[in-house]
Every structure is written in structure tokens, then in C-alpha cells.
Amino acid sequence: MSTPAPIRVWESHFRLYRTIWRSNVMGAFVQPFLYLLGMGLGVGALVDRGSGSAELLDGLTYFQFLAPALIATSAMMVTSAEAMWPVLGGFKWQSGYHAAAATPLSPGEIATGVGLWHATKALIAGSGVAVALVFFDGTRSPGLPLAVLFGGLTGVAFSSAITAWTATRDEDRSFPTINRFVITPLFLFGGAFYPIDQLPEWLQWVAKATPLWHGVELTRNAVNEQLEWDSTAVHVGYLSLFVVLGWLSARRSFAKRLGR
Amino acid sequence: MSTTPLIVARGLVKRFGSFTAVDGIDVEVHRGESFGFLGPNGAGKSSTMRMIGCVSPRTDGELRIFDMDPATQGKQIRARIGVVPQADQLDEQLTVQDNLMLYGRYFDLPRAECRRRAAELLEFVQLTDRATSKIEPLSGGMKRRVTIARSLVNEPELLLLDEPTTGLDPQARHVLWDRLYRLKQRGVTLVLTTHYMDEAEQLCDRLVVMDGGRIVAEGSPRSLIEQHSTREVLELRYPAGTNEERAPDVAGIGDRSEVLPDRVLIYAHDGEAALAEVHARGSRPESALVRRSSLEDVFLRLTGRSLVD
Amino acid sequence: MMTLAELPLRILPPAVLAARRPHRMLERQWIVNRRGGWMIVLTGFFEPLFYLLSIRIGFGGLVGDVTDGGRTMPYAEFVAPALFASSAMNGSIYEATNIFFKLKYEKTYDAVLATPMTSGDVALGEMLYATFRGALYSVAFLITMWALGMTASIWAIAMLPVAMLVSFAFSAVAIAGTTYMRTWADFEYVPSLMLPMFLFSATFYPLSSYGDWQWVVQLSPLYHGVAVVRGLNQGEWAWSYLAHVSVLVAMALWGLSVTARRIDHLLLK
Numbered sequence: 001m002s003t004p005a006p007i008r009v010w011e012s013h014f015r016l017y018r019t020i021w022r023s024n025v026m027g028a029f030v031q032p033f034l035y036l037l038g039m040g041l042g043v044g045a046l047v048d049r050g051s052g053s054a055e056l057l058d059g060l061t062y063f064q065f066l067a068p069a070l071i072a073t074s075a076m077m078v079t080s081a082e083a084m085w086p087v088l089g090g091f092k093w094q095s096g097y098h099a100a101a102a103t104p105l106s107p108g109e110i111a112t113g114v115g116l117w118h119a120t121k122a123l124i125a126g127s128g129v130a131v132a133l134v135f136f137d138g139t140r141s142p143g144l145p146l147a148v149l150f151g152g153l154t155g156v157a158f159s160s161a162i163t164a165w166t167a168t169r170d171e172d173r174s175f176p177t178i179n180r181f182v183i184t185p186l187f188l189f190g191g192a193f194y195p196i197d198q199l200p201e202w203l204q205w206v207a208k209a210t211p212l213w214h215g216v217e218l219t220r221n222a223v224n225e226q227l228e229w230d231s232t233a234v235h236v237g238y239l240s241l242f243v244v245l246g247w248l249s250a251r252r253s254f255a256k257r258l259g260r
Numbered sequence: 261m262s263t264t265p266l267i268v269a270r271g272l273v274k275r276f277g278s279f280t281a282v283d284g285i286d287v288e289v290h291r292g293e294s295f296g297f298l299g300p301n302g303a304g305k306s307s308t309m310r311m312i313g314c315v316s317p318r319t320d321g322e323l324r325i326f327d328m329d330p331a332t333q334g335k336q337i338r339a340r341i342g343v344v345p346q347a348d349q350l351d352e353q354l355t356v357q358d359n360l361m362l363y364g365r366y367f368d369l370p371r372a373e374c375r376r377r378a379a380e381l382l383e384f385v386q387l388t389d390r391a392t393s394k395i396e397p398l399s400g401g402m403k404r405r406v407t408i409a410r411s412l413v414n415e416p417e418l419l420l421l422d423e424p425t426t427g428l429d430p431q432a433r434h435v436l437w438d439r440l441y442r443l444k445q446r447g448v449t450l451v452l453t454t455h456y457m458d459e460a461e462q463l464c465d466r467l468v469v470m471d472g473g474r475i476v477a478e479g480s481p482r483s484l485i486e487q488h489s490t491r492e493v494l495e496l497r498y499p500a501g502t503n504e505e506r507a508p509d510v511a512g513i514g515d516r517s518e519v520l521p522d523r524v525l526i527y528a529h530d531g532e533a534a535l536a537e538v539h540a541r542g543s544r545p546e547s548a549l550v551r552r553s554s555l556e557d558v559f560l561r562l563t564g565r566s567l568v569d
Numbered sequence: 570m571m572t573l574a575e576l577p578l579r580i581l582p583p584a585v586l587a588a589r590r591p592h593r594m595l596e597r598q599w600i601v602n603r604r605g606g607w608m609i610v611l612t613g614f615f616e617p618l619f620y621l622l623s624i625r626i627g628f629g630g631l632v633g634d635v636t637d638g639g640r641t642m643p644y645a646e647f648v649a650p651a652l653f654a655s656s657a658m659n660g661s662i663y664e665a666t667n668i669f670f671k672l673k674y675e676k677t678y679d680a681v682l683a684t685p686m687t688s689g690d691v692a693l694g695e696m697l698y699a700t701f702r703g704a705l706y707s708v709a710f711l712i713t714m715w716a717l718g719m720t721a722s723i724w725a726i727a728m729l730p731v732a733m734l735v736s737f738a739f740s741a742v743a744i745a746g747t748t749y750m751r752t753w754a755d756f757e758y759v760p761s762l763m764l765p766m767f768l769f770s771a772t773f774y775p776l777s778s779y780g781d782w783q784w785v786v787q788l789s790p791l792y793h794g795v796a797v798v799r800g801l802n803q804g805e806w807a808w809s810y811l812a813h814v815s816v817l818v819a820m821a822l823w824g825l826s827v828t829a830r831r832i833d834h835l836l837l838k
Contacts, residue, residue: 023757030761038768043632046644046774050633062631180612188623198627276838315682315837339685349680353601362597366684368590414684 005105009113010120012096028078028128032070036132040067056195060224064138068223069192071129071147072215075122075155080183082121083162084175087114091167091257101258111167111254115160115247122155123148133223143222150222150236154215157239158183160246167253186212211242264327265290266418266449267312271321274307274473281307283473284321291417294450296460298555299470300565305453306346308470309422312451313343325418339367342411346422348403350395356406357382357391360413367414374413381409385439401432408439419443421452425459437462457555469555471563481555488561489553490515492531496524496538496545509543518560527557585689585829593686594694595701617710620652621645625717637775640803642721649719650728650802651772653710654794657703657732661740662763664699665747666756672748678836688832692825696740703736704729722804731801731814735794738817741824742790748831766791790820 003011017024044062048054057065090097100110126148133139162178189199190212196204207213214235221227267289274282282304289295297305310316311323314334323330325337351359357378364374382388385405395403404424411419424440425433440463444450454460460467461481469477469484477484494514498506500522507519514528524545528534531550538545559565624645632644671677678691707729714720750756769785770792779786786792793813800807 020754020757023754027757027761031764034761034764034768038765039773042768042778043773045778046635047631050631056631177612180615184616185619188619189627193623194627194631196627198630200626310838313683315679317837335685335687338683343683345679345683347676349676351597351677351680352675353677354597358600362593362600363680363684365593365596366590366681366686368685410680 005109006113006116009100009105009110010116012100013114013117014120025124025128028074028125029131032074032129033132033135035070036063036067036136040136056198058195061138063136064224065195065220066193067129067133067136067139068147068220069216071126071133071151071219071223072154072212073187073190073192074125074129075151076158076186076212076215077183078125079118079122079155079159080162080178082118083159084166084178085172087163087166088169088172088175090114092170097254097258107254107258108251110258111163111250112247114163115156115250118159118163119152119156122152122159125155126151139223141223141225143225143227146227147219147222150215150218153236153239153243154211154218157211157215157242157246160243160250162246164246164249164253167250167257186210191216211239214238266293266326267451268324269308269312269321270323272308272311272318272323273320274304274311274316275319280473282311285468285470285473285475287468287475289449289451291449292447294444294463294465295452296464296467297451297453297470298455298457298460298464298467298559299453300455300559303470304473305470306422309420309451309453313341313420314338339414340417342414342416342419344404344407344411344419344421344424346426348407350403350406350410352395355392355394356387356398359395359406360410363410364413369414377413377415378409381412384412384442385409386435399432401428401435404428404432404436405439408436412443416448418449418451421450423453423455425454425456433459457559460555467555469559469562471559471565476562477558484555484558485553487558489557490527491529491553492527492534493551493553493557494526494528494531494534494538495549495551496526496543497522497547498524498545506543506545509541510538513537513541525557525560527553585693585825587687588689588693590686590690591694591697594681594691595698597694598698614706614709614713617652617656617706617713620656621649621710621713621717621719624648624652625719635775637777637799642803645717645719646721646802647775647799648773649714650725650798651770651795653707653714653728653732654735654791654798655767655770655772656710657707657735657794658739658766658791659763660703660706661699661736662743662759664695664702664740665743666759668695668744669747669750669753669756672835673750678832682836688837689829692744692828692832695744696737696825696828699740699744700733700737703740704733707732707736721802724804725802727801728798731794731797734814734817734821735791738790738821738824741821741828743824745824745827745831748828748835765789770795790816793817 040063044066047062097110101107129151130144130148133141133144165174165178189196189203189207190210191207192212196207196213199207218227218232218235218239221232265288267287269285269287271284271286272282273280273284285304285308287308297303297308299305307316311318311330312325314325314330314337317331326340328337330337351362354362360378360381361371361374364377365371369377379388379391382391385408387402387405387409390398390402395406398406408421408424421440425436428436437459440450444463450463452459452463464481466480467478467484468475477488479487496506496510503519503521503524507517507524510517510524510526514526514534516527518525518527526534526538535548535550538548629643629645634641635644635647637647681691682688711720711725711728715725766789770789771779771786772791772795776783776786776792776796793816797810797813800810
């Protein structure tokens, strides 16, 4: 049996990645580790000695609250960047997709392969954080592998939609704007750093409408072993909806761009 | 007008680590002249050009441009020359017009003057309608013309062109040659490198043939051909792979012969007569062509290799 | 005897001292940005707004007040100046990656150096642009801080020149570092250098909480910027600012001199 087409597209990305994996994997572990030391422990000490914080954080320490959420935020950061410049490059600078489209691969298969690659990157990023979490007592949990999967899902929810958008672009001008007005605000207001009930009510609804909050809830509950069936189903369903819609539109914009 | 040459090089050497790119060359270029460096890739042409353009310090020897030393007066020299680098190096973030404008500003020209010259130069290279276009969508030939326009913005006395038409289609090359010819008529001194013999024959009053960092011959295209080749060349093609074994059949015809992988060349004053003799000997090439000698033949004669492989 | 005024002459290579046209590089950026590029710069104003808002309405509530150097202040007032200094650092390092692109792929500087412009002009010009851009962000940041009630004194205005120095110092060193980069993969290491600086420059909690490890924090150049702006925001003056500022000045001179040499080395072969 021959290798399915999207896997072959994935392979070409993987081949390229092998030349830079060392620095990338190091970064995927070292950065969250430092973050946890600095923000988790340092700021955690400030937060936990404050009055009423235990109540706000649902009985978790600040470290236990923040650290698992980084699995979701890192996945989002990594895949959204991956879905901007490298995807545009595939059409424009290195033209790898055009080259691939000249083979029997269909645009839809190329889009799917790119999506698989983004999932891989999300899992690598999430695993880096998870390995860092193993080093700290409060988060050394059997729920970590599951949290990494949830992180992967969160990442692809972002990357599939952004990929669809990128495939319609000729220039990279909109990318910093997406970072500034979507990714950064979500990072800050998506419930990773503080419970969203701190926010005004309308903003809470905005936060809940975005994929990141659902990812944060999933990873946090998984690591702290607080998963409940019904809420988990809702979060996973909501993220999957984003993945499917994003994937379908990415297939469409790839087909349009690659002329078939 | 002073009679000092614009460029004087004596024993000029450029080394990169243990590799010698330019190996002691002597060159003089005079005002109003059109001078060429002809040679294959890696002959040391571009390194020489970069030294003349004062963007590459010489390793050894003497080099004077406008009777100044590039090592200490690079800035003053660069102010008076125009450069068309091998890769256009246009500013992709700017429009065609802004590329010219900004370049003028690098020469400290007032803004209004930059604008005037930019318009005039775009007219000259026939790109006025592309003034507000970005660089990226332009064709190779158009980019080349923008680069030439840019190199003229400081009204240089000396224009350095590094392989001006490499990679362009025949039509674009002719447009470019025409523009360069006009510049020459205006009295601009042209120094160019090329590995195309037709380009050298078209544009150069005088040229040097370079190989392996050295100069192997010098003169006008005509005199070089007369000196190192015959008036005509007969090209014979035998079935693929048999040139080597067929060569003895035609030995001794004409002044001399060269066996190349794809053909046999016979150098003779009268090509048709040579062909008649080939036939008389009973040799039957698949095809035969009589042509005039070119710089390609000179190069082959001098180095035993062809210019473009 | 060497006077203080002569010091830069000894440290800087002639290429920098002979720079006469660095402003031409600013002119280039002006033309580049004229068509739409300013949008990127303008939308940059929102970044501090988002950060400060999330601290104000979300995070600050969790932490409460902190005590730093004997003075107790709301957490927002404590952390905002540090983020202000960090953003000056981030902005200039971001700009340095653009320079890698221009150096390696667009070959912008090769054409520039064929004119009377020198490598000193290019190095200084690009640093000035990074600083100018950083200064714009700093102004936006400060206005946002003020609007959200995170400035404690009128002297907060003095934070601006300090931010510009931070910006210039980091862009000088970042651009110098960029000239050693071989491929984009090398940039993967940059966050691993910046992040610890961002986290451990007494940014989020007072220097005193580091106990015996305070000297490590003081190795971070960002810390020196943070210490000064945090004090100025509270309207305090201390002689120690001079020491902090000289660290940043030394860093700027070092970066500038390395960059000019490297550009010569890379482009004038």
C-alpha cells in the first residue's frame, strides 16, 4: 500500500524540520521551563500569599492554575505563526506548494498535509511544556499526556483557520495585525493568567467564544485531574468545530490558489 | 582633458583565504572607452569589478581610479561611478521610482534634483509607465533596466556593469545593448564583464580575456580574432560520440582543428574550401556549418576551454 | 590621561566615527513606511494597551500590593514600568530580525555601499531607526500607563529618554548579534536568551525576593533599565541611576562598534 498523499506532504515538512529540530525542541522545553520558574513560582508566591486568591483559583495554587494553561497557549502561538509566514512562503517565496501541485497531489491533499504538520508542531510545543511540568511537584500528573492532546487540538483550531486565510493572501502585511489583535489579546485575556471571572461580563463571553479558553480549560482540568464528562465534551466539540470548518476552508482556498 | 587613465591596475591581486581570485593583473582604462573583461564563470571578473567599485579591498598590487586610491578615498571614488551589480540588488520594499529617488539621496543630491533625474532616467530606460510599480512583478529585463537607471542617478563618469545581460532573453538583451550604446555615445566610460562573446563584440572597444584570475590576451575584438584565430570556422557534427574517431579523417585541413565533445572545429581562411576538402576525403558529417570566427574561438584557442559550458 | 569625552573615540572603529549620512537610512525607512507601513507601527500602540489592561483588570486583583525598596505600591504601578522597559527591548530585537532579512536575502546594503554611504552610516542608521520606532512605542506605552492610572508621579515623563537608551543599547547589540546569524534556524535561540532576561530582571517581583541571587539579576542589562524607570515612575531620584545608565551606554557602544566591523567584514569582501 502506498503512503497516503497528505502524509507525503507532511513528510516534506518533517524533512525540513530535521535540520532545525535541535534548537526548536530545546526552545519548546526551555522557554516554558523558564516561564514557569519566573511567572509560575515567582509571581505565584506573590499571588498565593494574597488574601482570597485560593478562592479565586478554585483551590489551586497559582502555579497549578497557570502552568497547564501554557500547554494550550504555546500550541496556539506556535501553530498560528506556522500558519502565517511558512504557508505564505509555500505559495510565494519557496513555492513548495506549487511544486507539489505539479505532481499527482491534489490541492486538498496538500492542505491536509499542511494541517497534519501543524498538528505535529502543536504536539511538539505542548510536549515541551508537559516535560517542563514534570519537574514541578504541583503539576507532575498522569493527566499530562491527555493535556498535550488537548493542546494539539487547540493549536490546529487556530492554524486551520489561519491557513485558510493565508492561502488567500499575496503579502504578509496582515500577519502582524493578526498577532496583535487576535493572538496577543487571547494570550492575555483567554483565561491563562487569571480566571476570566475577573473580567467584565461581556468580555467573559468574548473569551468563551474563542478557542483558546476552551483549550485552557481542558489542559488545566486534565493536569489537575478535574475533568468532567459534560464540560469536556463541550470544549472538545467546540474546538473540533473550529478544526473542521478551518480545514474545509483551507482546502477550498488551496484549491483556488493552486488552480484546480 | 587629462590623459591620466581612469583606471590603472598594476599587479592587482585578490585572495580569499588560500584561494586566489585575481592573480596579478595589469589593466588601463581610458576616458570614453568601452572596456570589457571576458571570461568564464570564476575567472576573477566580478572580484576585479568589486575592487574597482571600492567595495572590496585589494590584497596586493596597485589600483588607482580617477587617480585616487580606493583604500583611502573609496567614498570620493564611489561618488563618481555607477554600478550595475550582477544581482540587481534593487530595494524590493520600494517602488521603481523610489529606488531611483533614494539612491540619489545616498549621493546627497537634493530631493527635487533626485525627482527630476529619476523621471528622466526612467524615460531613458523606457520604464516611465512602470514608475510606481513595485520591483517584484517586473521581468528580468525590466529589473535590469531599473538597475541601469539607478546606476546613472549620480551622472557617473564611469559605469561598471557586471554581466549586464546574463539570464535575459534575446530581445531584452538588444534593448539593453542599445541603451548602453547610447551612454557610450554620450561619453560615459563603460567597463563591463561578460561571458558572452557577442556582447563583448557589440559593446567593447577593447577587452581583456581572463582565465583563472589572469589576463591571457588583450586587444580589440577584431584584433584578438585576427591574432588568435582564422577568418572563418567550419563546424562539423558527426553522430553523437564519434567526433573523436572521425577527427583523423579531416586532420590537416585548414590551419588547425579542435575536437569538442559535440563537434569538430576546423579553422581556415576559407571555410567553404575546407568543407569541399572534407567531402573530397569522403568524410560525411551529419551537418556542416561555415561561420566567421568569434571571440569564443579566441578563448578556446587561448585556454583550451569554451566560455559557456 | 584619557578624558571621558575621548573614551568613545578609543572604543569606536573609524567607520562609525566617519559616518556622515546615517540619516539616509532613516529616509529609506520613511519611504518604505510611507505606503501603508505605518499601520504596523500604529497598531503597535494596542500592544501595551492589551498588556496593561490585562494587568489592571485581571492580574492585578490576584496580587494586590507589593513592597519594593521600602515603598508599598499597587502591583500595576510596580509592574507597568518594567513592562515599559521590556517593550523597548523587545521592539529593538524584533527590528534586528528585519535587518537579517535585509542583510542576507534582500541584499539591501550591498547596493547602498556602492554609493558614498559607508558601513558606519548603515549600522548607525539602522540603529537610529530601531530607536526611533521604539521611541514611538514608548510614548504610546507611557500614555496608556497614564490613562490607566499606573503612573505615580509627573517624573514618569523622564522614563522616555531612558527607554530610548534601552532601545538603542539593545538594538546595537541585537544587530551586532544578527550579523553572526547564518540561517533563520539560529533565531530559534533568540527567545531562549530574551525570555530569561524578561522574566528575571526584577520585572514581575522585587529584587529583594531573589535573596542571595540578586547579583545574577544585576547581570541582566534589562534590569538596569527597569530599575531606573521604576524609580522615576515613583518620582524618586538616586545616584545609582548613573551606574545603571552607564551599563546601558557601554552596551550601546560595544554593539555599535561590533556591528560596523561586521558589516565591513560581511559585505566588503
